[in-house]
Amino acid sequence: MTASQLAENIGASRLRANYIGFQTIVIKEVVRVLRIWIQTLVPPAISMTLYFIIFGGLIGRRVGEMGGYSYMAYIAPGLIMMSVINNSYVNVVSSFFGSKFGHYIEELQVSPLPNYLIILGYMMGGVVRGILVAVLITIIALFFTRLHLVHPLITVSVVILTAVLFSLGGLINAIYAKKFDDVTIIPTFILTPLTYLGGVFYSIHLLPVFWQNVSRLDPILYMVSAFRYGILGVSDIGIGTAYAIILLFILGLFCISLWLLNRGVGLRS
């Protein structure tokens, strides 16, 4: 065997080893989501059912139409997105922080698995939970309203990309978190307000121009709008802009998490 063949072989086995390592994290994370389904899948189902009954059913009847659709049909995509955002974020932040807190993140730190795969592995856990919850809430929504799915490809891709984005966000949160409180601060004080103001419950065209412009600074608006566009075919903003913004955020968050892990922030003293 020549030196270059040998190097190639090592390269190929390294690649295979990396894939197995990545797969191990993903399986572990997915098993975690399913094992603690009472904590991961049931709460969003309950709270979203309540949203549908109260906002869609009781209040929605008085609101009338929004964007040319019944209020129930209008908020359904918003509520699905809200669940995806929350659940993918919370999944990664709690799982990764848990592994830091219990020190079993060290199992990964001592292994030869590269940091980018650790990031992608944890991210996949959040994405899978996000998608599971999206499917669940969609099924629940169908009990209350009809959804057409005008652009299936856009709908699915926006959900996945949003789950990716917020999983990465959750990871960065977990890297910095030192105690359990640090895990809930961002979801409560930043994520929830941005989601509520991101057009989940209303079209921003209802707002005065000034507040419409302020709303445009909220990245969640673009995701909710793009998703709504996929299902209903109506949107507050351009679909291209939405994709650009989502992808930009994903790229930025991924680079930040890689940089943090390479530096060992929150992990290595």
Next chain:
Amino acid sequence: MQALSIHGLAKTYKNGVVALKGIDFDVAEGEFTALLGPNGAGKTTTIGIVTSLVNKTSGTVKVFDYDIDTHMDRAKSCIGLVPQEINFNQFEKPFDIVVNQAGFYGIPRKLAKQRAEKYLKQLSLWDKRDDISRNLSGGMKRRLMIARALVHEPRLLILDEPTAGVDIEIRRSMWDFLKKINKEGITIILTTHYLEEAENLCRRVAIIDHGEIIVQGRTRELLEKLRTETFVLNLRKPLAQLPPLDGYAVTQVDDTTLEVEVSKSQNINGLFELLSKDDVQVLSMRNKVNRLEELFVRLVEGKG
């Protein structure tokens, strides 16, 4: 080849604690080496840097010639770590913990399961494989971490106080196990506070204190350096007054106990002759402390 080669390794923690002051430490392939030192000496810090759990401040570390700065993944593949503190997910099952660890090292699932079975059996944990790890006893948890560290069949096994809080019987079986795998070719480094352990187990020792390696070498040669030994004599009858024992450093601990320091050049028979002459009968005699411990104390004190 050197399994581990550390040069000028220094570590200052963010809070200003200087944990390592530029240590040099080498371990040849196939060796069984103890890293000895009191609490806070810098043992865990050293191990942490080697296993990339701690950032170093300066110096170089090579594992089987792979520099951890340039060939981190290769170096990591060579090492199995049994840490000082428990660091597995206590809500998982031992079997899953070991299989997943193999996965992180890139071992295919099927082989990982075979290996997990092999090592859990070797460490007498097979019947506990499906228990929740939290419910294992302290000694079992340590053994679980040994099984986990071996699952990717590393060439260098590093154990940070593996027998802390483990009862005598299990400690001995752990020793036998470590001796066995060392014979099979795995290089072993362990830290311990039980000096008996180092003396029993390790061909080489390095003594570290306040972030510096005071001495390292063959265990036997280090013991040779000990010129004197202290014996404790138990007497049959209470002794009111210590008789003159020329040439021997004797102290009376209580009325039936004497302590004698005997140097290598001295003859202990002479002492008994002197005692017999004064009609002092010795019931029993023992070494005051483990010899390595004595050496250890002497070295550490001699420095400070």
